[in-house]
Amino acid sequence: MKALRLIGIGWVFQLKMLSRSEFDGLLGVLWPLFFATTAFFMFRTTHDSRALLYAALGSSVMGIWSSTSVAASSALQRERWYGTLELVVGTPAHFSLVLIPITLAMATVGIYSMAATLLWGWALFGIGVHIVHPLLFVLAVPVTILAIGLLGFLLSVTVVRYRTAWALGNALEYPVWLVCGFLVPLSLFPGWVRPISWALAPTWGVRAIRQAALGGSPFWPMAACVGLAALYGVVGALLVNTVLRSARRSASLSLT
């Protein structure tokens, strides 16, 4: 119960902090829109309204990953810059319970971008979002955010020794957009890419959102999302222990 309370309060607190910068907010919405607009122009040439809706739904999830990848990979570094890393590591709560709300909030902020992309597609390209299973759609979105947030958590822990991890997070933006099938069907890729796609929760998240919107059964993709999110959480928590032990032993916690 205490853990859930900590995650909940931390998530709200981090969400408020992330909403403070108008510039960051503007970029968070605009950046995926540039790519979505390009994709809409490209898909428009197919003269297939279903293909456009497919692109709109995929593009809308791009923003959730964008808001997570760069920010999550530098989450620990940012705590170092703020001078708060030692304080949060020193609390009796497990450090992963402090870090998870941060990356969850980063993914949640992406919902602005998701809404903006769908609105943009509707207003400028006439892409009507007719949702076949509205309730399941409403469920698929937070499940996707949860899974992407926990992938961000795993990423933030994995790259903790990489001093300029933000650059890696930046470089991971396109690969995930590509291999998770946001805009391209997975069947187009070579066979060796597919296992990578299946191991990435955004693949199942965008599939769940699409199946909820276009018709189909989003339950299995949602279950895969939840399962992968749990796996990311467990692996990340174990890694946190190792990383913190190492940093404490070498007294390198505050070193940038």
Place this chain on the structure above:
Amino acid sequence: MTSLRIFFIGGLTSYRALFNWLTPWILVPSFLVAPLFQILLFAYIGRTTRLESDEFYVIGNAIQYAAIPCLFAMGNTIGGERFQHTLPLVLATPAGRLPLFIGRSLPVIVNGFLVAAFALVAGGALLGVHVPLSAVAPLVLVVLITSFSCTGLGLVNAALGLRVRETAVLSNILFGILLVFCGVNVPLSSLPDWMSTISEGLPLTHGIAAARRLADGAGLGSVAGLIGAELLIGCIYAIAGYLLLRLMEVESRRRGTLEIA
């Protein structure tokens, strides 16, 4: 002589300072990995929509990626100096502003050229795009001129950095505008008229068009008009950027906002 020294040595020192923080750990993911995935992303969307060939996306995205170093590095000539608290020192010197700022743009042009050239070669190899051997030298010229014109826009970006605190955000927005408007992934004929009209005045548009024609086997002479237009646009942006820098510098001194934007 002093101006030449400021132009070359000042430009080189500033660039080396940029690379002091721009380590290989940043350079490799940002300048080598990211452009390849941008090419792959749009080439695969192109395969899905059957809009254009792989060659179209390799050339468009590789050359467009020159905008990343050109916009960000130029933006950092102001933003980076402010962050290091050296901006007032630099602007307090009696050094001529023309060699001071233009000197800083020369290494950036080379950087943009190298990023675009790497993306062209590696992206082409990944997707099996073949360019005639006779087109290589003209393509080098086109990529170089396009990097110059992007740096011209970068100079405008740097000037705006004297008023806008978040130069990185501004650079990202300019990059996005170039991505959508310049025929990078969507042929200009498929864009609304007003967008293709705007694209005529932006860097990249003519350079990318020229590179595509060269890759299709056209001679240098037949794309001279496009190359000339790209060069002219680059000069206009460079002059506008320089004048804007001077104006913003005076304004920042008057308002006392050199260090706070």
